[in-house]
Amino acid sequence: MKELFPAKQVWGFVFSLILTVVALLVYFFNMSKATGMTIFILTAFIQAAVQLVVFMHARETDDSKSIFMTLYGAIFLALITVFGTILCMIWGWSY
Amino acid sequence: MGFFSRFLIPNPSPVIYSSMVAIGVTVLLIIFGLTHFKKWFYLWSGWLTTVDHKRIGIMYLISALLMLFRGGVDAVMMRAQLAVPDNKLLDSQHYNEIFSTHGVVMILFMAMPYIMALMNFVVPLQIGARDVAFPRLNAISFWLFFMGAMLFNISFVIGGSPDAGWSSYFPLAGNEFSPHVGTNYYMIGIQIAGIGTLMTGINFLTTILKMRAPGMTLMKMPMFTWSALVTSIIIIFAFPVLTVALIMGTMDRLFATKFFTMTDGGMDMLWANLFWVWGHPEVYILILPAFGLFSEIIPTFSRRNLYGYRSMVASMVFISIYSFFVWTHHFFTMGQAAYVNSIFSITTMVIAIPTGIKIFNWLFTMWKGRIRFTVPMLYSIGFIPLFTIGGVTGVMLAMSAADYQYHNTMFLVAHFHNVIIPGVVFAVLGAGTYYWPKMFGFMLNERIGKWAFWFLTIGFCLAFFPMYITGLDGQARRIYTYSESSGFGPLNMISFIGAALMAISFVLIVYTIYYSIRHAPRDVVGDDPWDARSLEWATHNPVPEYNFAIIPQVNSRETFWDAKYKGHELFKGDYEKIHMPNNSGGPFIMSCIFFVFGFALVFSIWFLAIIGLIGIFVCMAHRSFEIDHGHYISVEEIKATEAKFGGVNKWK
Numbered sequence: 015m016k017e018l019f020p021a022k023q024v025w026g027f028v029f030s031l032i033l034t035v036v037a038l039l040v041y042f043f044n045m046s047k048a049t050g051m052t053i054f055i056l057t058a059f060i061q062a063a064v065q066l067v068v069f070m071h072a073r074e075t076d077d078s079k080s081i082f083m084t085l086y087g088a089i090f091l092a093l094i095t096v097f098g099t100i101l102c103m104i105w106g107w108s109y
Numbered sequence: 110m111g112f113f114s115r116f117l118i119p120n121p122s123p124v125i126y127s128s129m130v131a132i133g134v135t136v137l138l139i140i141f142g143l144t145h146f147k148k149w150f151y152l153w154s155g156w157l158t159t160v161d162h163k164r165i166g167i168m169y170l171i172s173a174l175l176m177l178f179r180g181g182v183d184a185v186m187m188r189a190q191l192a193v194p195d196n197k198l199l200d201s202q203h204y205n206e207i208f209s210t211h212g213v214v215m216i217l218f219m220a221m222p223y224i225m226a227l228m229n230f231v232v233p234l235q236i237g238a239r240d241v242a243f244p245r246l247n248a249i250s251f252w253l254f255f256m257g258a259m260l261f262n263i264s265f266v267i268g269g270s271p272d273a274g275w276s277s278y279f280p281l282a283g284n285e286f287s288p289h290v291g292t293n294y295y296m297i298g299i300q301i302a303g304i305g306t307l308m309t310g311i312n313f314l315t316t317i318l319k320m321r322a323p324g325m326t327l328m329k330m331p332m333f334t335w336s337a338l339v340t341s342i343i344i345i346f347a348f349p350v351l352t353v354a355l356i357m358g359t360m361d362r363l364f365a366t367k368f369f370t371m372t373d374g375g376m377d378m379l380w381a382n383l384f385w386v387w388g389h390p391e392v393y394i395l396i397l398p399a400f401g402l403f404s405e406i407i408p409t410f411s412r413r414n415l416y417g418y419r420s421m422v423a424s425m426v427f428i429s430i431y432s433f434f435v436w437t438h439h440f441f442t443m444g445q446a447a448y449v450n451s452i453f454s455i456t457t458m459v460i461a462i463p464t465g466i467k468i469f470n471w472l473f474t475m476w477k478g479r480i481r482f483t484v485p486m487l488y489s490i491g492f493i494p495l496f497t498i499g500g501v502t503g504v505m506l507a508m509s510a511a512d513y514q515y516h517n518t519m520f521l522v523a524h525f526h527n528v529i530i531p532g533v534v535f536a537v538l539g540a541g542t543y544y545w546p547k548m549f550g551f552m553l554n555e556r557i558g559k560w561a562f563w564f565l566t567i568g569f570c571l572a573f574f575p576m577y578i579t580g581l582d583g584q585a586r587r588i589y590t591y592s593e594s595s596g597f598g599p600l601n602m603i604s605f606i607g608a609a610l611m612a613i614s615f616v617l618i619v620y621t622i623y624y625s626i627r628h629a630p631r632d633v634v635g636d637d638p639w640d641a642r643s644l645e646w647a648t649h650n651p652v653p654e655y656n657f658a659i660i661p662q663v664n665s666r667e668t669f670w671d672a673k674y675k676g677h678e679l680f681k682g683d684y685e686k687i688h689m690p691n692n693s694g695g696p697f698i699m700s701c702i703f704f705v706f707g708f709a710l711v712f713s714i715w716f717l718a719i720i721g722l723i724g725i726f727v728c729m730a731h732r733s734f735e736i737d738h739g740h741y742i743s744v745e746e747i748k749a750t751e752a753k754f755g756g757v758n759k760w761k
């Protein structure tokens with residue numbers, strides 16, 4: 015029976031709910047913008063990781079190496095895009 | 110009446126009314142023809158439900174040719190309007206609508222599907238596979254593209270066309286300055302087609318990585334397959350950005366969010382930024398497969414192997430990553446500091462290096478080759494010098510300080526047509542001729558094809574080279590007329606003549622197809638009419654449903670050439686029964702629902718949108734629970750087919 019019970023998935027589900035609630039708190043409590051954003055970013059990234067590993071089975075097959083390669087590629091390009099955008103429109107803005 | 114008045118066009122004209130009539134008549138004729146000749150069942154079972162990559166490729170090809178016609182008509186109208194100063198042929202609103210639809214149609218609904226057509230048709234054959242990795246997903250990709258394109262295309266007769274340019278910059282594209290539904294069509298039509306493209310990227314990446322014939326290592330893949338692989342990777346990373354930007358734009362227009370507004374914390378420049386984060390990789394999505402096609406054609410007609418295979422691969426892989434680092438060069442004049450512009454100037458210029466390497470490799474391939482001047486080869490030879498000019502002017506534009514002079518002028522228009530026409534259009538036309546016998550079993554007439562090539566090339570030079578000059582003199586793009594005293598008149602007249610020559614070339618291309626269908630000899634071309642080098646030519650013309658009766662064994666780069674002339678054994682073993690996917694109406698039906706959903710969103714008809722959305726989810730649920738194991742082609746059937754074609758090794 016124990017093998018049939020998807021303990022990992024149930025815990026993952028509970029954990030992702032908790033993360034959602036934590037993010038929601040930002041709305042209900044009065045906190046500074048910096049703290050709020052920090053909480054958002056942290057919970058968002060942990061949430062994404064939980065989804066990938068628990069529900070999208072990212073580490074369970076033997077092609078997981080290529081999955082993570084693509085993932086790192088995506089993260090790299092996302093960072094380039096985000097920081098490039100900030101560079102153009104905030105840091106390097108001259109008008 | 111209030112409900113229906115939204116479907117009227119805001120700026121009607123006789124031309125639009127007559128196209129309405131023309132569209133209506135064509136639809137009626139098609140319906141009548143299908144009924145009269147009892148072809149409905151054939152259409153449904155042979156095409157609408159097919160999951161065969163070859164048939165999907167052919168459908169992409171037909172759509173691309175249709176869209177080439179539509180975009181071409183737009184282009185000729187624009188050039189006619191600009192041919193003389195102070196012309197009254199079109200008013201400014203129509204001119205705006207025409208250049209906007211021209212750009213979208215040509216890039217997203219002509220060039221992209223043309224590339225997809227060749228990728229679909231050729232890649233599985235080149236790697237010795239029987240289909241793509243996810244055949245049904247492939248059908249969904251096609252139908253989503255098709256429905257997105259159709260949704261975009263009906264805009265000019267129902268509700269009005271988008272008029273904010275193919276880049277649809279905010280705030281111009283926002284509700285305040287573009288109150289009509291045109292820009293909704295832009296956002297939603299491209300969104301639907303874009304989802305299809307994203308899935309194609311995933312599909313081809315998987316296909317190429319997982320389904321190569323035994324022995325074909327990555328470094329033994331034909332160059333077109335390499336380019337398709339790299340393109341798929343760029344698609345997977347670039348298209349999500351477009352998806353998100355379009356959703357944000359749609360939300361701004363339909364639900365009054367404030368992503369790209371100038372007030373309430375919105376940031377209008379963010380649209381331009383996101384658009385080009387996708388847009389620049391997109392131009393490489395178009396050009397890399399074109400490079401791949403030239404790399405197939407040039408060695409075949411020079412009778413030499415491709416020079417510098419490794420550097421070709423390396424430069425493509427480099428471009429695939431680097432194309433994400435340069436997007437800011439599209440808005441040097443937006444207002445960022447000089448040091449930011451310098452960074453992107455340099456990254457942009459660097460990307461010209463791998464492109465240059467490829468040019469030299471093609472030249473060295475032809476060096477001392479025995480060149481045959483067939484139509485595909487003419488296109489390839491024309492491509493090299495013309496594309497080089499486009500690349501050089503690109504580097505000129507990449508100098509950010511100088512770009513303040515060039516930006517938004519006809520110089521820029523000349524640049525990108527100079528890379529896209531000799532690059533992409535020449536490639537797909539050349540490769541279309543090259544692969545024609547593979548697709549249909551007969552050759553296209555070479556004589557008329559050469560005429561078409563010369564008309565296109567000379568027309569291209571006449572149409573676009575004058576724009577470099579008028580652009581430097583200050584003629585702005587996207588402006589519907591100019592004054593006599595500006596002195597732009599004569600050069601624009603030359604451009605118009607060039608455009609007319611290109612239109613003639615299009616007519617000639619259609620005529621070649623018509624003529625060859627009527628007159629070209631059948632059953633004489635054999636499987637390998639060009640004496641080619643890679644695997645797709647090792648099967649029959651036209652290709653049987655299962656592609657290869659026996660999966661080939663690869664042990665060199667130029668598999669087929671080595672099998673022909675060095676005695677490599679390609680097909681070992683006996684026939685076995687072949688597992689093939691089943692046809693399905695699902696993709697077509699789901700895409701039709703997508704069309705309705707998109708249409709409802711364009712006009713904010715919410716109940717219909719909700720029904721459409723539910724319909725889409727029902728289709729997906731149905732697919733999830735469907736049990737479909739495909740079917741087998743029996744050994745007897747394979748034997749019969751192969752006997753008809755002369756057997757697997759008949760070219761020996």
Ligand code: HEM
Nearest residue numbers: 392396438439461500503504506507515516517525528529
């Ligand atoms: C040598 C490589 C290239 C360089 C250095 C280059 C550089 C540039 C630059 C700097 C611009 C922006 C100019 C401005 O807005 O003022 C531009 C625009 C453009 N380029 Fe290129 N380019 C290159 C190759 C290509 C290729 C291969 C394609 C397509 C296949 C292409 C398509 C375009 C398009 C479509 C636009 C402008 C679209 C618009 O604003 O509507 N370019 N290019």
Ligand SMILES: [Cu+2]
Nearest residue numbers: 389436438439
């Ligand atoms: Cu660019």
